[in-house]
Amino acid sequence: MASNKKVLLKVIILGDSSVGKTSLMNQYVNRKFSNQYKATIGADFLTKEVTIDDRTVTMQIWDTAGQERFQSLGVAFYRGADCCVLVFDVTAPNTFKSLDSWRDEFLIQAAPREPDNFPFVLLGNKVDLEPRAISAKRAQQWCQSKNSIPYFETSAKEGLNVEQAFLAIAKNALAQQNQTVDLYNEFPDQIKLSNAQRPNNGADACGC
Amino acid sequence: MDDIVGDKNAKFKELYNQDGVFLRQAGEMYTPMFGCTGSLYLWEHISDAESKPEVPSRFLEWRPQDFVELKTALDEGSEEWTLIESVKKRCRTSSGNMVKDFLNSIGNLNVCFSNIKSLRCSKHDVLTTFYDGSCELLASFVFPTSESREHFLGTIQAFVRLQPTRRDKSLFIVYDAASPGFKDLEKSFAALDLKTDSSFWSLLKNIKSNPYEKSMEAFAKVTGYVYNSVDDEEHYMAQDDLQRSISEIGDDASAYAVYDIPNCLPMRVDYPRCNPLTREQWRAQLNGEGQLEDVESIKTLIFRGGISPDIRRVVWKFLLGYYPWDSTEKERHALDISKMESYYKIKMQWTTFSKEQEDNFSDFSQRKSLIEKDVNRTDRVLDFYAGENNYNIFSLNNILLTYLLYNFDLGYVQGMSYLLSPIYMLLRCEVEAFWCFVGFMKQVMSNFDYDQNAMKEQLKSMYLLVNFIDPQLSKYFEDHECANMYFCFRWLLVWYKRELQQDEVARLWEVLWTGYPCKNFHLLIGVAILEHERDALMGDNNGFTEILKFINELTGKLDINLMINHAEGIYHQIKDADHLTDAVRNILGIPVAEASGLQSKPEDDRSPRKGVSEPDEIEFEKSIYSNFLSSSTGRLVFLFRP
Numbered sequence: 058m059a060s061n062k063k064v065l066l067k068v069i070i071l072g073d074s075s076v077g078k079t080s081l082m083n084q085y086v087n088r089k090f091s092n093q094y095k096a097t098i099g100a101d102f103l104t105k106e107v108t109i110d111d112r113t114v115t116m117q118i119w120d121t122a123g124q125e126r127f128q129s130l131g132v133a134f135y136r137g138a139d140c141c142v143l144v145f146d147v148t149a150p151n152t153f154k155s156l157d158s159w160r161d162e163f164l165i166q167a168a169p170r171e172p173d174n175f176p177f178v179l180l181g182n183k184v185d186l187e188p189r190a191i192s193a194k195r196a197q198q199w200c201q202s203k204n205s206i207p208y209f210e211t212s213a214k215e216g217l218n219v220e221q222a223f224l225a226i227a228k229n230a231l232a233q234q235n236q237t238v239d240l241y242n243e244f245p246d247q248i249k250l251s252n253a254q255r256p257n258n259g260a261d262a263c264g265c
Numbered sequence: 266m267d268d269i270v271g272d273k274n275a276k277f278k279e280l281y282n283q284d285g286v287f288l289r290q291a292g293e294m295y296t297p298m299f300g301c302t303g304s305l306y307l308w309e310h311i312s313d314a315e316s317k318p319e320v321p322s323r324f325l326e327w328r329p330q331d332f333v334e335l336k337t338a339l340d341e342g343s344e345e346w347t348l349i350e351s352v353k354k355r356c357r358t359s360s361g362n363m364v365k366d367f368l369n370s371i372g373n374l375n376v377c378f379s380n381i382k383s384l385r386c387s388k389h390d391v392l393t394t395f396y397d398g399s400c401e402l403l404a405s406f407v408f409p410t411s412e413s414r415e416h417f418l419g420t421i422q423a424f425v426r427l428q429p430t431r432r433d434k435s436l437f438i439v440y441d442a443a444s445p446g447f448k449d450l451e452k453s454f455a456a457l458d459l460k461t462d463s464s465f466w467s468l469l470k471n472i473k474s475n476p477y478e479k480s481m482e483a484f485a486k487v488t489g490y491v492y493n494s495v496d497d498e499e500h501y502m503a504q505d506d507l508q509r510s511i512s513e514i515g516d517d518a519s520a521y522a523v524y525d526i527p528n529c530l531p532m533r534v535d536y537p538r539c540n541p542l543t544r545e546q547w548r549a550q551l552n553g554e555g556q557l558e559d560v561e562s563i564k565t566l567i568f569r570g571g572i573s574p575d576i577r578r579v580v581w582k583f584l585l586g587y588y589p590w591d592s593t594e595k596e597r598h599a600l601d602i603s604k605m606e607s608y609y610k611i612k613m614q615w616t617t618f619s620k621e622q623e624d625n626f627s628d629f630s631q632r633k634s635l636i637e638k639d640v641n642r643t644d645r646v647l648d649f650y651a652g653e654n655n656y657n658i659f660s661l662n663n664i665l666l667t668y669l670l671y672n673f674d675l676g677y678v679q680g681m682s683y684l685l686s687p688i689y690m691l692l693r694c695e696v697e698a699f700w701c702f703v704g705f706m707k708q709v710m711s712n713f714d715y716d717q718n719a720m721k722e723q724l725k726s727m728y729l730l731v732n733f734i735d736p737q738l739s740k741y742f743e744d745h746e747c748a749n750m751y752f753c754f755r756w757l758l759v760w761y762k763r764e765l766q767q768d769e770v771a772r773l774w775e776v777l778w779t780g781y782p783c784k785n786f787h788l789l790i791g792v793a794i795l796e797h798e799r800d801a802l803m804g805d806n807n808g809f810t811e812i813l814k815f816i817n818e819l820t821g822k823l824d825i826n827l828m829i830n831h832a833e834g835i836y837h838q839i840k841d842a843d844h845l846t847d848a849v850r851n852i853l854g855i856p857v858a859e860a861s862g863l864q865s866k867p868e869d870d871r872s873p874r875k876g877v878s879e880p881d882e883i884e885f886e887k888s889i890y891s892n893f894l895s896s897s898t899g900r901l902v903f904l905f906r907p
């Protein structure tokens with residue numbers, strides 16, 4: 058049964074500069090790709106409503122600047138995250154090498170309660186480009202070594218696999234949230250009287 | 266107060282009547298009516314032989330329009346309501362002197378006009394709030410239109426004078442004929458050569474447009490507030506006037522105390538923006554050698570109005586250190602040549618790298634690829650940088666790569682391409698743009714440091730400045746996990762480049778490059794923006810997320826000239842504040858001597874101005890004060906004792 062409670066899922070996208078974080082987010086939320094996106098400075102987020110198993114949830118997707126030195130400001134954005142999306146560029150080997158440090162940094166700064174079970178999703182972006190530097194197999198191996206992180210190969214430019222990837226991200230985030238929130242949700246919603254339900258007594262009470 | 270018109274025979278004349286007035290707030294017992302609309306009346310007692318002296322001469326009345334709504338609220342049985350239900354029927358005479366029997370006046374809100382000691386209203390909205398002598402809120406109304414509120418203010422001008430407080434322009438002291446100081450006020454208004462029946466705002470405008478001569482005179486004399494500037498004779502005169510007027514008032518003076526309330530800012534003064542520096546003004550400053558005669562006055566002109574686009578190319582080269590301010594035409598010519606030579610020397614260092622060499626130099630090649638990716642997403646929406654294989658993008662790339670080798674320790678950091686783009690777009694020359702970029706980077710280099718300490722420091726400074734200017738706003742940030750001010754990060758990293766159009770960026774930057782009127786003026790631009798948006802920021806119980814979104818979405822919506830104007834006003838308020846702290850002084854680089862106070866006071870010295878009041882009373886006033894400050898942004902300068 059669908060619950061009418063508003064669910065907000067907070068998702069953080071991390072990865073080296075220009076791997077396509079902003080493009081992926083915009084492709085997913087606005088179904089658009091543009092060559093004119095500006096480099097992200099500071100942080101921004103977009104929201105999107107998604108339906109998962111009859112439940113409508115709001116995904117709040119956070120996009121931050123990719124350059125390492127700006128991460129010290131990350132604490133403010135990471136807190137309360139339900140899922141972390143790691144992105145690399147399949148044509149740029151360095152962006153793959155940085156994945157470990159992105160993951161570690163996130164776990165340190167966000168400090169989730171159970172770091173080992175915190176959901177990550179890996180996206181290998183720009184698969185429309187040649188030549189490829191990182192094979193799917195290599196990426197999957199890395200995922201295996203990190204407690205079976207789900208892996209998707211995407212192209213923000215062509216819109217390839219983006220929808221599927223974000224659906225998986227939403228599901229993982231929701232599962233994570235249910236795990237932590239279930240305890241507090243055992244009480245029914247408070248019954249509230251709306252104005253319309255108020256007893257109406259005498260519209261002619263005004264004697265003027 | 267509910268039964269202020271207990272006398273059934275009292276007759277009242279209607280001075281003002283307006284429907285659709287929304288009650289926002291009033292005394293606690295009226296809580297169920299908050300948010301209702303109703304009619305607002307202003308009644309005047311027609312005195313005759315029979316009338317009792319305790320009948321107030323004028324009062325405000327607000328009657329809810331939707332009686333049903335109110336009844337419903339009553340039937341829910343809140344205890345306070347029985348109190349109101351017991352209010353007796355009243356009789357009044359309306360304008361035609363006809364006796365009208367009023368319905369059971371449940372819920373009518375009455376405010377005796379003589380209790381109103383101050384009111385708050387601003388030109389920008391129709392909210393109007395009335396306070397009593399201890400700064401307690403009496404009632405707060407939202408008028409349906411600005412005309413209806415204007416009419417209301419016009420009506421009350423017939424028997425009271427409204428005087429803006431020096432510290433807060435939207436807060437007005439209400440003087441009636443019985444108030445001490447009323448006569449002085451009249452005189453002063455006469456001195457301002459204003460017709461008393463002129464519209465309320467035009468009256469204010471008149472005061473505002475002559476900030477120096479008129480407002481100081483008016484505010485200092487009339488409200489009796491004394492500026493304590495050492496060097497300004499006029500203020501000494503004002504002080505004399507105050508003392509004279511207090512002695513004239515005699516016994517009444519005890520009912521009217523003037524306080525220097527700690528932690529109050531001086532009134533905001535408007536420093537109007539001027540026209541941009543013109544070619545003629547610039548030329549007029551050049552002597553036979555082509556040397557600038559009066560650099561300070563040129564910088565002042567630039568600070569006040571920016572630079573006319575047709576001479577920006579030249580002047581920016583001075584502002585960014587490409588040419589020294591005192592250089593002659595001949596020297597500049599020589600500089601052009603030497604700068605060109607050295608640029609190409611540095612550039613050659615990377616253009617001659619072989620592929621192999623680059624592969625073995627990963628620190629370089631990684632940064633190179635980062636630059637390439639960044640220039641490809643820098644200002645591509647502008648025609649100048651649009652399209653495939655744009656030569657200008659290629660030039661940005663060259664300049665940034667050359668800068669990379671010029672300053673390899675810093676490297677390339679995201680954001681730099683945005684600092685270069687407007688400079689190159691204006692100069693359209695790699696050599697000049699490079700050296701001007703070097704000049705700009707010298708000013709903001711630390712923003713890009715690896716440890717980001719300079720950025721953190723600036724965010725902290727921003728918080729301190731907001732706290733100084735608008736403690737309510739900083740408190741809000743504090744309470745909503747926003748005190749880190751991270752939402753200002755983009756503003757500060759690239760000096761608002763991402764929030765503005767290219768021509769606005771040019772205007773702002775040239776103003777900031779003058780270094781006037783103080784250090785870190787760019788922070789005050791941010792403070793001005795936050796202050797300007799304060800109501801939206803604090804609305805809807807916004808948290809960090811909402812505030813960040815709101816700030817990010819201000820892009821393209823800022824009126825930068827207005828913000829520069831506000832920032833300058835804020836600077837002067839800070840500089841002249843009696844309670845200026847060392848922390849704030851340091852941020853803006855204000856030397857101790859420049860502070861306007863007779864001497865800088867220790868921060869917790871809260872003693873009032875000389876000869877005003879006994880210590881226990883000060884405590885009393887202070888406690889009222891803190892109430893006022895927490896309930897509104899008010900910075901009231903006067904207190905009336907009943």
Ligand SMILES: Nc1nc2c(ncn2[C@@H]2O[C@H](COP(=O)(O)OP(=O)(O)O)[C@@H](O)[C@H]2O)c(=O)[nH]1
Pocket residue numbers: 072073074075076077078079080081091092093094095096097123182183184185186211212213214215638641642
């Ligand atoms: N060919 C291709 N280019 C992409 C793709 N995703 C992003 N880009 C380009 O890569 C550059 C960086 O993208 P951006 O989204 O700004 O990266 P971010 O720094 O991670 O946010 C831009 O020029 C994009 O147009 C993709 O899937 N395919």
Ligand SMILES: [Mg+2]
Pocket residue numbers: 075078079080095096097120121122123
């Ligand atoms: Mg980005």
